[in-house]
Amino acid sequence: MTTTDISVLAAMLRAAIGDGQVISDRQELRTYECDGLAQYKVIPALVALPRSAQECAAVVRACVEAAVPFVARGSGTGLSGGALPHADGVLIVTSQLRAIREIAPQDERAVVEPGVINLQVTRAATPYGYYYAPDPSSQQICSIGGNVAENSGGAHCLKYGFTTNHVTGLQVVTPDGDLVRLGGRAPDAPGYDLLGAFVGSEGTLGIATEVTVRLVRLPESVRTLLAAFRGTDEAGAATSAIIGAGVVPAAIEMMDALAIEAAEAAVHCGYPQGAGAVLVVELDGPAPEVAAQFTQVEGFCRSNGAFEIRVAADEAERALFWKGRKSAFAAVGRISPDYIVQDGVIPRTALPEVLRRIAEISRERGVRVANVFHAGDGNLHPLVLFDDSVEGQAEQAEEVSGAIIDLCVEYGGSITGEHGVGMDKAKYMPRMYSDDDLDTMQLVRCAFDPRGLANPGKVFPTPRLCGEVPGRHKGAHPLQEAGVAEVF
């Protein structure tokens, strides 16, 4: 797109949403060039900061009119490059759409704008005895809109499910620039479950401008223990024993020695000395139920070799257990100059075997790998450490990271459990899905976004064009002519 086009579009956007809401200064634009996955950088042509759903729709309509792609961004904390800007496109940032419209405990719902921070929903609902269950590690800053786009998970999803299980209604701006409501406060709206298709679509089906979420009753009792093991095998066996006995904890989290070292360096969480692995297990629910199962869990930890078990005596100690776990990603920055956070899923029963194979790969290639994961649902977060200033280390780390993803697919798992595909993993999609599978997903894309303007280049490995585009036709698409994309 030409510079004139951009200045025309900038003028359109300024007219639509106000001068101060459009950024075109190059230095300022560059602060938006990456999200939480900073290895990918693209300077957007423009940044728009709408303050209402109507303004957001106006921005999208302007993009449609100018045939310019747009990318939505919340707090910019995503770890798959899902909010990576498009060089010729508009980055639509929802950070000023941050009103909590309503906390409705009587309906077990909250209605919020997409820029509202995840944890703020819980903080607003807590006085009523409710909370918002999905709790990604970045919950203190990630936005609900971003959670919707990525179908974010978190430690407590083992019991409570993911964002998709907790969003009951959306107002979205479609890629045509229309405002549409999907679902609402009541369950089971008639028609296709477009809400279910939208959640986790990573900004490729439109932009959420209002989100209705389920609020969950705060549990009567929460009990958390930290169990230290000599190694991940024992910790894995304890996990299997707990699940196998029919206990569904709110969370079971595991960290290995290297991850523990990093967390200690960062937040001084005081995990037991000499631990080769720690499990954080949390049970919640009615007090008698929790008490009975907690004893069971302690027993399984001991019988599988836990050499120290700490039970959180109060909220402060519980917070400390979790602090080590939740800050682990960023904390790894203290023990390694650079690292890649991987996110893959394996069937839980394959855990010990896969961990052994990751250790083998790590040994063979001489690349250190720290492991932090949601053990209860087999969601691994291997952290591949390297030093970018040493020639060749970055490439090696990439290879190890890719090999781990291959392992996940080999064991029947997934290439991403919660970080999303985004830019980073689009290339891995064919390892998990056939061409036909991907084509079928594209049918949904074409229904929502026939022009392919919503976050193009993400999720899917190769660009494909939609067969029928409503509205203007301009002859063959240049990508099609060049043989880069196919119409189907």
Next chain:
Amino acid sequence: MPDAALAALRGASHEASSRTNHTDGVWLADDEPVLPGIRPRYVAAPGSTAEAAAVLRAAAAHDLAVVVCGGMTKQDWAAPPRRCDLVLSTRRLIGVVEHVAGDLIAVVRAGTLVTELRQLLAPAGQQLALDAPLPGATVGGTVAVSTSGPRRMLYGTVRDLLIGVTVVRPDGVVAHAGGKVVKNVAGYDLGKLITGSYGTLGLVTECAFRLHPSPAASAYVSRRVADPAAAGRLVADVLGAQVVPSALEVDAPPEGGFEVVVLLEGTAEGVAGRAVRTIRLLGGDAAISDAAPGWWSAYPWGSGDVGLKLTAALSGVPALLGAALAARERHGVPLRLRGSAGTGVLYVGLPGTAAPQTVAGVVDALRAAARDVSGHAVVLTAPAAVREHVDLWGPVEGLELMRRIKQQFDPDARFAPGRFVGGI
């Protein structure tokens, strides 16, 4: 006259299966009404996903309209298809492909009965936490219509439990989405799109489900009250307490009054403790029982009756209960009301003999009441005479996008055309 379509269907079926008698897979419907009011020409019962795909490719080539059927429990739901040349039955797509107890997942073929699956999983101490309101329903039909029962309150519905799906598209292409692990955000969640799509987007052949441990103990605590306000208060009290019910149901038989029933599940000690608390909460003559009431997990209507589904924001449940009772009074019909008050989903049954105009009046009243509490009123099933007088779906948000989805998946409108919202 040689039947080219039949030959093609049989050829496809034969080639894709190892069976020697090719008439097994596809046969003429022989003018027998396979579905009420519909006379298809052919019936196919493929034994595998590959065979189903081959048959559906042949059907596509001959522009045959297709209706998928499973246990025949809900073929009289929604609108009858405008066209039907081929009935595709899942009766041969049965059995559990994989059950990994340690991972709490199972992969099941679509024609498997929900009740059979329950028996297969029970020895492992596990369950697919879906109620089967209609005995004889298959897994595939349950997914296609997204039926649910009382325990949706704790476990959610099909959309929350389906983690992977294999679908044959109307053009015969086989597509998978999701997988065998619970946590997975790779690609679009086609499982949710397929769930509740009434067979208008394709044929579901296999489903991967998240399982739950079977509870060690359970108890039903119930109380009868006279009016909707009292029932509403009990519901709100239970929701606000810490008893974590698996289900919170109300039943209002035509003869009057309400029964409020709370299902508690968990460890023996836990359930006992919570049952005591629940009895205290419900007050009055609240009683505890090991067995479910007779009406539990069944729709409040029978074959040939009118069945409605009402939804509401939780706080609107008492208003909706009141509106249903008011409609019963005003129209003088033996309306039966039942449902998951704890999730805002209620069902209403009216006799099939009720006058169409009366039913239309009730539907209008309930639709207005549901709208006032952010919900919907949908007529799930009704005799043909009634259907002519009522709009089955009421207002549908996002209909334009839904039409586009249908257009993409089934551009020639061959899969159960007309059955779904907006004539999709």
Next chain:
Amino acid sequence: MTAGIPTQGGVDATKGSAPASAPRDVLGTLAAPSGPPAFDDHHPPRPELVSDCVHCGFCLPSCPTYVLWGEEMDSPRGRIYLMKQGLDGEPLSDSMVQHFDACLGCMACVTACPSGVRYDRLIEDTRQQVERRHARSRRERLLRGAIFRLFPYPKRLRLLRAPLRAYQATGLRRLVARTGLLPRLAPTLSALESLAPRLTRPERLPQRVPATGPRRAVVGMLTGCVQSAFFPDVNAATARILAAEGCEVVVLPDRQGCCGALSVHNGREAEAQRFARRLIDALGAESLDYFVVNAAGCGSTLKEYGTLLADDPAYAERAAAFSATVRDLSELLAELGPVAPRHPLPVTVAYHDACHLAHAQGVRAQPRALLAGIPALTVREIADADICCGSAGVWNVLNPEPAAQLGERKARDVLATGAELLVTANPGCLMQVAASVQRIGGTLSLAHTAQVLDASIRGLPVTHLLTRSTRSASSRPPSATR
């Protein structure tokens, strides 16, 4: 996750596709870098500290300007990104300076950062580059000049305590008249007037105060600028508490000047170094076990004298040694442990974390513990405690509108606790919150931690703290002879 992972197959448009990264001359504002690079070689923000940032965004919700405006450039992560651009050769543009200037320096992001990024060091280094290298508008220069000719000088500040007409007649009027400073100070001053009635007689602090009972330590104390001008009673209370807890207190008020905190926080490096040397010279001869500070902003600067004077061979060592003795009042009292008996104060207080105490010095538990140690006193927490009240040194004078918004936010959160008394350990916060509470029509008494402890140790009735007066708790100067 970190920057620096090499490009993967054509997806990194900064490297993979030229059009994306090439500067595009659009609208004039998208011009290619023009002018010299932002930073020179004299202490630029250190690249290795910049590269510690992994871009996780955990700092965003702690940043007052991000909370207000929701824009990346006005967040710690965005500002670090701007520093990185500066290090990469981008010029120090007006917009870049504007975003650096907008930082309150509250350091809440330092606390929030899991990767341990030293944003405090980065912004200080950046600010002195801005001060040296960026040409501000005439109006800006006048305003800033006036501020730094006023605030670091307690005697000049004291004149502001007189009624408006009084200081209009003084030379101060000429100092502030055309700079726009006066109207910016007026609201805060008037709030202060109503909350803390004008002093009838300037209180004089003794040179030295002997320890009560056995001497446990010899302790110097900073008298400060704003503290001594507006809250002399806080200094008096501090001296009394220290004495009561067994410290011999070396006050020497006449020898002390400004500690340089305001200058450090605004990039006026040379000026800050001058103040630091002067204070070290003034007190260097005394053999002190500890040097106590009761103003959070000053304390954090004094603790960093070693860094501030690291390049000065004549002072580097002495500065570092001096810094090692510096303690916040609450920190020292916690270290020593209480000996003076506390008398009950039946009152509910909200404790407000001063940013430079909580974030810059990591002192959170000690003041709470001291307050909780007072019989009958209840301590309440304030929601969003980690968000700055908007005072931030002279930030509220330079940025009155956003400061007022932050102040009102804080005032609402404070009032929501239902406490009768707000306790904090920084004069700037006291003034800012006082003005904000008044603006939104609330009523609340305010006190420094030292005043509350002093009242408890002396057995004064709680009404002394609740008479809308921050000074009535001390009706007499600390005894110099007893």
